[in-house]
Amino acid sequence: MAEAKNLGGAGLRGQVAGQTALSTVGQTGAGLTYRGYDVRELARGAVFEEVAYLLLYGELPTQRQLDQYRTKLKGLRELPQALKEVLERIPANAHPMDVMRTGASFLGNLEPEASFAKQHDVTDRLLATFPAVMCYWYRFAHQGVRINTTSEQPGVAGHFLELLHGNAPTDLHRQVMDVSLILYAEHEFNASTFTARVCASTLSDMYSCITGAIGSLRGPLHGGANEAAMAMIEKFSSADEATRGTLDMLERKEKIMGFGHAIYRDSDPRNEIIKEWSKRLAEESGDTFIFPVSEAIDRVMWEQKKLFPNADFYHASAYRFMGIPTELFTPIFVCSRLTGWAAHVFEQRANNRIIRPSAEYTGHAERPFVAINQR
Numbered sequence: 001m002a003e004a005k006n007l008g009g010a011g012l013r014g015q016v017a018g019q020t021a022l023s024t025v026g027q028t029g030a031g032l033t034y035r036g037y038d039v040r041e042l043a044r045g046a047v048f049e050e051v052a053y054l055l056l057y058g059e060l061p062t063q064r065q066l067d068q069y070r071t072k073l074k075g076l077r078e079l080p081q082a083l084k085e086v087l088e089r090i091p092a093n094a095h096p097m098d099v100m101r102t103g104a105s106f107l108g109n110l111e112p113e114a115s116f117a118k119q120h121d122v123t124d125r126l127l128a129t130f131p132a133v134m135c136y137w138y139r140f141a142h143q144g145v146r147i148n149t150t151s152e153q154p155g156v157a158g159h160f161l162e163l164l165h166g167n168a169p170t171d172l173h174r175q176v177m178d179v180s181l182i183l184y185a186e187h188e189f190n191a192s193t194f195t196a197r198v199c200a201s202t203l204s205d206m207y208s209c210i211t212g213a214i215g216s217l218r219g220p221l222h223g224g225a226n227e228a229a230m231a232m233i234e235k236f237s238s239a240d241e242a243t244r245g246t247l248d249m250l251e252r253k254e255k256i257m258g259f260g261h262a263i264y265r266d267s268d269p270r271n272e273i274i275k276e277w278s279k280r281l282a283e284e285s286g287d288t289f290i291f292p293v294s295e296a297i298d299r300v301m302w303e304q305k306k307l308f309p310n311a312d313f314y315h316a317s318a319y320r321f322m323g324i325p326t327e328l329f330t331p332i333f334v335c336s337r338l339t340g341w342a343a344h345v346f347e348q349r350a351n352n353r354i355i356r357p358s359a360e361y362t363g364h365a366e367r368p369f370v371a372i373n374q375r
């Protein structure tokens with residue numbers, strides 16, 4: 001750990017590693033924009049497919065384009081039988097992120113990207129099938145049922161909730177899930193997106209780029225933070241206990257998941273939106289401890305460390321109020337961020353040079369080789 005601190009530029013922090021027209025993160029003004037639009041305005045006024053279309057096709061759709069896009073995605077939801085069989089073989093104790101990684105990779109065996117001209121179609125297929133990949137496995141492994149992988153829900157948000165719970169979601173739940181998918185859709189050169197771009201820069205196929213990105217998103221310092229935040233929130237049964245417990249964790253120099261950010265310095269613009277919705281869900285569900293516990297942790301982190309909640313922290317409680325099992329939190333992130341990853345792959349392919357940085361060598365000076373029998 002001490003060694004890492006000596007490396008001033010560790011983690012490539014602050015270095016420009018390429019160009020993008022997709023989003024800005026941490027700049028003055030909105031804090032987060034997708035193709036020039038403030039994410040908070042998108043979250044208040046758009047549905048997820050509008051944002052997916054914006055990222056993948058370049059501009060916000062007209063009503064007609066949106067209807068056509070949703071209809072297209074709806075027609076692509078059915079999972080191939082061979083993929084269902086593979087999902088059925090994954091054990092119930094597997095991490096759902098590993099299931100997503102396998103799902104993306106295996107679909108690439110069944111329906112390979114024949115050429116880059118097919119990149120939009122491959123992306124739309126992944127976007128349409130990911131909720132079913134997660135829910136088919138989850139419900140088969142945990143409840144022993146083989147679900148229908150299609151639904152009449154017009155969008156990804158409602159489709160996912162219906163597959164998970166087996167019945168149509170309320171308007172409120174569908175709306176919150178739409179907001180959540182919008183907030184998670186794109187975030188510039190974060191670790192998983194950078195993974196996707198590095199992979200794309202070798203002219204690899206879309207499935208490989210997405211599979212690699214899922215692997216990067218899995219870690220608790222990245223997408224896994226919302227799960228870790230929930231696990232921590234659940235340890236406390238009251239706001240007072242949470243205050244004391246958080247102080248103790250800070251005393252022991254433990255990291256509090258869902259706080260801090262590599263780019264944002266004062267706040268994460270996504271937080272104010274999801275916190276508002278989490279509060280509303282708390283009121284709707286008659287919650288008496290999860291939201292107060294979350295706020296207590298939030299307060300201590302600000303008072304003690306001037307650290308603010310990032311997008312993951314109040315997502316944890318919002319998802320819990322919608323009855324989503326904790327281990328599915330990060331896979332939902334995948335269903336959304338897929339749009340940002342793929343848009344970055346398109347961008348990388350359109351103006352590509354293989355990404356190949358240099359390293360500062362810290363090993364031995366050149367030395368003579370000694371044969372094994374003389375060592």
Ligand code: COA
Binds near residue numbers: 225255262263305307
């Ligand atoms: N809990 C406790 N301390 C934290 C912290 C947290 N969540 N986040 C940052 N810090 C501390 C760091 O340890 C560091 O302290 P030090 O200088 O004494 O070592 C200091 O605050 C500054 O950290 P910073 O340089 O801003 O963070 P980073 O760029 O290295 O890392 C994260 C950014 C996101 C990886 C980091 O904040 C983190 O691990 N957060 C928790 C995981 C998380 O929520 N990830 C999701 C990100 S969207």
